[in-house]
Amino acid sequence: MFSYLSSLLTVDNNFTSTSPLxxxxxxxxxxxxxxxxxxxxxxxxxxxxxxxxxxxxxxxxxxxxxxxxxxxxxxxxxxxxxxxxxxxxxxxxxxxxxxxxxxxxxxxxxxxxxxxxxxxxxxLQLKEDVSIGEFQAYYEQNLLRQYSSSKISWIPSLQIFFMFAMGPIAGQIYDRLGPRYLLLGGSLLHVFGLMMTSISKRYYQILLSQGVCSAIGVAAIFQAAVSCIPSWFSKKRGAVYGIVSSGSSIGGVIFPIMISKLITILGFPWTMRICAFMILFLLIVANLTVRSRLPPNPRNLSKNSLMRPFHESKMMLLITGFFILTFGIFVPMNYLVTAAMAEGMGRNLADLFGRLGAGIFADKIGSYNIFVVVTYIAGILVLALWIPASNNSGTIVFAVLFGFATGAYVALAPGLVVKLSPFAEIGYRTGLLFLFASISGLTTNPIAGAILQYSGGSYTGMKIFSGALLIVGSTLVLGVRLRQTGLKLNAIF
Incomplete structure (x- = not known):
């Protein structure tokens, strides 16, 4: 969903700028x-x-x-x-x-x-070589050099927030109108946002175009893509979710390589335009092929239909668990310096195999079973591997393993909702799940930052915070499985 977008701002490479004295x-x-x-x-x-x-x-x-x-x-x-x-x-x-x-x-x-x-x-030219992110480097060295890195980092933070927070609205549109108009509107917003980024000169312009407009478009595209899957597949559904969600991981490998070459040859504006044109072509294919097997079911919104999920204990347990999990997931994502993410986009590749593997195993042993196991592993990795990691090698190993372990986070989340929802409400309920996750995604940085401040700059407390919340969130999702199946260890759910 968002791996390739955030990778545009975080991929490690050597950035060179030449300035006349x-x-x-x-x-x-x-x-x-x-x-x-x-x-x-x-x-x-x-x-x-x-x-x-x-x-x-x-x-x-x-x-x-x-x-x-x-x-x-x-x-x-x-x-x-x-x-x-x-x-x-x-x-x-x-x-x-x-x-x-x-x-x-x-x-x-x-x-x-x-x-x-x-x-x-x-x-009389001064040449500077800096090993930092491609777009982050360009913003810091050129367009937004008067702003601090922390302010620039709000661009990807808002991307994540809007990609999640627009879920209920996009879900309602899907439930009422189907994927066609949602996908079309999302495509226009996404490409328009990238095109506007290519001509942006100021911080607020990039924030609105890349951090808001483009992100809202991605939210609509993602909702249309994942919500139509249950209408076509009753078997092998987990594998299909894994394949669909793995597209962003593939983009997280391809786009940074392409951008790292283009930005030095053509500059930032035309790099963004080429990315936008490439995405436009892919979205044209998506608009021509993505369909729901069942016709849309337009109906009037009612308070009861909107509030129904909040009165279901299993749905609320899932939302709460996923909400807490998101805190734990995004701490490593936000605080792992990209230089440690292995050459060749190691974490994105690991995430790709993690999503595919989680989807395939979900069909065999159950989506809840594999989701809980994998997120428990992610929490253990944070507590047992990230805390003692004190050099590049240890951090790279953790980044790759964590990327593999967290592949299920995005790949299986919609499938968890499907297990608990009427077919006519899948879009809204999936969006509701991601809405609460957006709050976690947006507030993770301030909370982790407050922990850093309280602990005098030591990262140990922040890592414990991440690992503990991963364990707690996984336990709550396990509670959903236990309420549905009881203590049957061999139950496929």
Whole structure:
């Protein structure tokens, strides 16, 4: 549903920008600034404090004799600094003949390297190589360079929120009119949002086009695609859900590779347009092929039909469990620096196989059974593997395994609703499930940030928070299964 969209902002690669020196700054003055490490650090307006320190424990031998600083940055977890905190990290500085190279060791045991070199003396250009996300890099270095990374990160946060929160509305449209108009409207909004992003120049324009308009379109497309499955399949339904939801994982592999090549050749505007045209072609195919076997059932909305799910104990237990699970799921997704996500989009590939595998096994042993097992495994991975992971290798292993384990989260969620719902209300109830999940997705960052602030920058408390909620959420979903089947261990449900 949203893997390929969020990957556009998070895929790791080397981003290079070349800037002409101001006429008032001579090459010697530029080099002097690069060699003045304290001045370079203080160019970041978020820096609160810095002091000399010992090398990072995982620094290679080549870096141990360099100059090291422990730097404290201010971080914002909510817009307008409604909730802020501090984060500490270590960085070393190596003077080059015509530049400077730095290595930054982030709190999650991850490393980022930056290099500034003075090139082409006749044109007085300063070249900067930074290992960060493709679109995030472009926004920070070009369009939105006056904004902090935390503010820019609200673009993908709003994407996730609207893709989930529009579920009940999109579900009602599906239940009343079928997939045709929902898919058509979602296609127009999604492509229009991407096209508007290509001509956007300001923060609010990108926020509205990419974070809101495009995301609402994706919500409609997703709802139309998954809600029509039960009308066609009564057997092998889990496998079909897995195949359909795996499309976003495939996109999460293909789109970043394509973008990383195009953005350096054609620039940001035409990269976005090419993505939009490619998506438009795929959505034309979808509009021509996606149909429901049963005709739409237009009917007047009533308070009873809207409130009925809230009076069903099993449905409310599922919604509550999924709501809590989402907190645990999105903490690693939001806080794992993408550099650790293995070259070649390791987590997206693992997520792809996780979704396909979860769907296939769901048909054999039951969607609830496989969902609970896999989400329990995700919680155990967070508590047993992510907490002790202290370097890139450990974090990469965790990211790949976590991606595989959480494939069931998206692949099987609609199938869980189908088991408890009348056919005429599947769209609305699926949307309701994702509506509550959107609240979790939007508030995860502030809550995790508050935990970080309270614990003085230590990530252990945040990881415990994630793992514990994964276990609690999984237990509540298990409660749905037990209320339906009792204590029968071999029951397929």
């Amino acid at each position: 101001p006429s008032s700054v001579s090459p010697k003055r530029a080099i002097d600034i690069l060699y003045d490490h304290v001045t370079m650090i203080k160019l970041n307006p978020l820096v609160i404090d810095l002091q000399r320190c010992e090398p990072h424990e995982h620094a290679p031998e080549a870096e141990r004799d360099l100059i090291w600083y422990e730097i404290t940055d201010k971080v914002s977890y909510l817009p307008f600094d409604l909730l802020s905190g501090q984060v500490k990290y270590k960085a070393c500085f190596k003077d080059l003949p015509m530049g400077l190279q730095t290595s930054i060791y982030a709190p999650l045991g991850l490393r980022t390297q930056n290099k500034w070199t003075l090139e082409d003396q006749d044109e």
